[in-house]
Amino acid sequence: xxxFSRLTTCALTAGSLLASAAAAxxxxxxxxxxxxxxxxxxxxxxxxxxxxxNFLLWVITAITTFVLILLVIIIVRFNARANPTPSxxxxxxxxxxxxxxxxxxxxxxxxxxSFRLLFLQLDEPKPDLTVKATGKQWYxxxxxPDNGNFEFDSLIVADKDLKAxxxxxxxxxxxxxxxxxxxxHVLVTGADVIHSFAVPSFGIKIDAVPGRINDxxxxxxxxxxxxxxxxxxxxxxxxxxxITVRVVNDADFATWVETEKKNAGLLSAPxxxxxxxxxxxx
Ligand SMILES: [Cu+2]
Numbered sequence: 001x002x003x004f005s006r007l008t009t010c011a012l013t014a015g016s017l018l019a020s021a022a023a024a025x026x027x028x029x030x031x032x033x034x035x036x037x038x039x040x041x042x043x044x045x046x047x048x049x050x051x052x053x054n055f056l057l058w059v060i061t062a063i064t065t066f067v068l069i070l071l072v073i074i075i076v077r078f079n080a081r082a083n084p085t086p087s088x089x090x091x092x093x094x095x096x097x098x099x100x101x102x103x104x105x106x107x108x109x110x111x112x113x114s115f116r117l118l119f120l121q122l123d124e125p126k127p128d129l130t131v132k133a134t135g136k137q138w139y140x141x142x143x144x145p146d147n148g149n150f151e152f153d154s155l156i157v158a159d160k161d162l163k164a165x166x167x168x169x170x171x172x173x174x175x176x177x178x179x180x181x182x183x184x185h186v187l188v189t190g191a192d193v194i195h196s197f198a199v200p201s202f203g204i205k206i207d208a209v210p211g212r213i214n215d216x217x218x219x220x221x222x223x224x225x226x227x228x229x230x231x232x233x234x235x236x237x238x239x240x241x242x243i244t245v246r247v248v249n250d251a252d253f254a255t256w257v258e259t260e261k262k263n264a265g266l267l268s269a270p271x272x273x274x275x276x277x278x279x280x281x282x
Contacts, residue, residue, distance in 0.1 A: 029201050030167050030228035039200040042226055042247075043218045046203030048117050055113065059106065123202070124217045127185030131176060134210035135188070135195025135230060138237030142176045147257045150264035156240045169239065170227040175246040179253040180223050187216045193235060199228030199243055207232060220247040 028040040039046040126254065132143040136153075143151040157171040178184045188197045190208040198205035202218035220226070228243035248256065261267050 005190040007167065011048075026276075028167050029220075029224055031200075040116050042201040042220055042222050042224075043203055044221070045121055045218065046201055048120060051205045052113055056110065058107055059110065063106075069204070091250045096267070099110045121216075124185065124215070125219075127217065128182035129178065130185045130187060131178065132187040132213075133176070133188070133197050133208070133243075134191050134239070135197065135234065135273070136191045137193065137235050138194075138230075138241040140172075140176075140197075140230075140241060140243060141191075144257070144260070148266045149267055152264075154244070156242055166228060170229070170242045170244065171242045172242055174271045175225070176218060177248060177253060177256050179250050180220055180247050182250075183217055183219050186216050188216065190234075194230035194232050195230045195234045195241070197228070197243060198225055198231040199245055201226045202228075202245070204228075205231055220245070223247045223249060 028042055030037060038046075038050055038053060041050050052194065078086070130144075130146050132145060134143070136143040139153055139155045141151055141153050143149065152174050154172045154174045154176065156169070157173055157251075159168055162168060162171060186197065186204070186206075188206050189207045189212060190210040192210060194210070195208040197208055198203060199218070202220065203214045204218050206214045206216045208214070224247055226245045226247065228245070230238055230241045230243070232238075234241075258267075
């Protein structure tokens with residue numbers, strides 16, 4: 001009886017946890033308290049990752065339920081009391097063929113969408129924009145080679161400086177900015193040790209290895225802020241080098257690029273100023 005009461009308590013606790021989590025199943029761009037499952041998708045790859053994950057959940061639930069039922073049948077019907085003289089059967093060709101072929105069919109069923117997803121992730125479409133992300137102890141630097149090659153550092157915002165609504169440990173001072181619905185090619189490297197560039201809602205996670213350029217891609221399907229974190233243990237402040245991507249429309253992106261270029265001193269001085277400077281003294 002104590003076993004049953006303990007089981008009931010466990011079930012009730014699990015039930016209440018699930019109920020309290022129901023309102024916060026997942027968030028887009030950042031985790032939510034008591035979240036279950038993955039963060040919501042904001043890219044085609046992540047949408048497929050979630051679909052594949054849900055499909056696998058059904059497969060694994062069916063398999064474990066089937067095994068559980070077999071175990072219960074064996075415990076009830078074939079224990080020493082219920083079945084004092086056990087069968088001496090050692091071979092059953094039909095059964096052996098079935099338990100070989102059925103797992104093969106299950107594995108092939110899983111392999112097809114798995115490889116499709118792998119190709120989607122690794123077969124990069126033609127990029128509209130390239131951004132280079134460099135992991136450093138302990139912050140990220142972003143470089144925009146297609147837009148004047150400006151570069152800036154992106155550091156965590158300390159707890160005391162957070163504004164209302166900004167998530168703790170995930171907010172940075174300078175966000176990586178990209179246009180919406182454009183294929184962004186991300187080059188990833190490390191400056192000192194191995195870091196990892198990961199943004200869950202885009203379905204990307206790739207190591208930033210010193211001396212090597214890794215690459216990945218994403219196409220953000222909605223505007224907003226999307227947070228990620230360094231996902232490779234890289235030293236004492238590994239937990240304090242978040243990644244924040246701001247997805248904006250094309251016009252806002254063009255304006256932002258101009259501002260960044262100006263900040264980096266990449267815009268040439270207006271011609272009139274040059275002419276005045278170069279004019280002979282009167
Ligand atoms: Cu790191």
